[in-house]
Amino acid sequence: MSTSPPHGPRLPSPARWPVWVVPLFLAFVQVAGSLAAQNGPPRRHGGTHDLGTSHALGHTDLDALGFGLLLAGPALLLFRRRDPVATLAGTALVTGLYLLRAYTYGPAPFSLAVALFAAVTAGHRTAAWAGTGAGLAAYFGLTMLIGVPESDRGEPGRLFPVERPTLGSTIFVIGWALVVLITAELLRARGQKAAEAARVRAEEERRQASEERLRMARELHDVLAHNISMINVQAGVALHLMDEHPEQARTALAAIKEASKEALTEMRGVIGALRAQGESAPRSPTAGLDRLDDLLDRARSAGLRVETEVTGERRPLHASTDLAAFRIVQESLTNVTRHAGPGPVTARVRIAYGERDIEVRVEDDGRGAALLDDRPGGSGIRGMRERAAALGGTFDAGPRSGGGFGVVARLPLEEGSGDGSADEASLERGAR
Secondary structure, rough: OOOOOOOOOOOOHHHHOOOHHHHHHHHHHHHHHHHHHHHOOOOOOEEOOOHHHHHEOOOOOOOHHHHHHHHHHHHHHHHHOOOOOOOOOOHHHHHHHHHHOOOOOOOOOOOOOHHHHHHHHHHHHHHHHHHHHHHHHHHHHHHHHHOHHHHOOOOOOOOOOOOOOHHHHHHHHHHHHHHHHHHHHHHHHHHHHHHHHHHHHHHHHHHHHHHHHHHHHHHHHHHHHHHHHHHHHHHHHHHHHOOHHHHHHHHHHHHHHHHHHHHHHHHHHHHHHHHHOOOOOOOOOOOHHHHHHHHHHHHHHHEEEEEEEEEEOOOOOOOOHHHHHHHHHHHHHHHHHOOOOOOOOEEEEEEEOOOOOOEEEEEEOOOOOOOOOOOOOOHHHHHHHHHHHOOOOEEEEEEOOOOHHHHEEEEEOOOOOOOOOOOOHHHHHOOO
């Protein structure tokens, strides 16, 4: 399961930049841009004295206060992450004072725009919208009272030589504020959507990891339960025959060696999937019905009488179906070994290939008493049922009317009939 991004590395978003980067950039832009606007060609405005004429728009030359106001806005932005609302209020006050002093128009409002973005994206939407409306109303109301005609803007000797607002300038300022606020809202919605997508992706990864752990536990249970049961039975036989029939005890010990070797091999394969899945080519075939004969031989070496019947047209199976069929037979024989009671016990394994599914049937004629193992049953039946259900098949297990126990599983032959559990086989393929 890969979680790496589909593209190359991306630059971090502005929210992840150091807090001083944006203020430093804005301080340079506002000072340099304002100086360029002050020393550049004079701005013109439409005249009202003579039709078809225009006049240069006056301004107050930048002084110490002007430079201080240009730097104060970016300086206040250093606190935009800690207290966005207070930063917005302070930046608005600084920007308003700059405009009331009638300094040259330029990039001075940029700091206010950044403060609005910070407040909206931080979730203080009401404060940003209401504050903008109240601030604009206060500014326009004050300039209507103390403002001068456009031709007298920046007139020396006045503390606030700001011009009275016109319809055009009012519409422009309100439009600028709306553009900033709406853009901030769009960015906020985009950020929320990205955060939600990241949360859903993290939950999906946790769910997949949980399913992977469940598949791993199922594989380990099937592998260990079968082989350890065989070892347990053969060890009991060897202890019983050690003194009187040492040659037969030797046969039991050889079976123990073979079962333990098989257990170690399969366990290494399953656990290896956790370490380097997909890093190397498979070193042994995936467990499937082509290894059924080896499985039955090990069961016979444990003292079971095993009869086999295969009907229908034998054909290759999908890997997940092949693995599930093999594991169901393996677990069923394990249960016969542990719980069928004193022998002789006969287990009948029947594999029937149909047009749409394959039937796996394992029945025994045991008495139901534990043999050399007084521990309660584990989760074998549940694991077999889960395997069948994962593929969209059916499973049934229970005592037989004539004695003994029976297991019947029907598994679909077509891939994708279940709920996407075809990865069961990939667990072993990637490890071996």
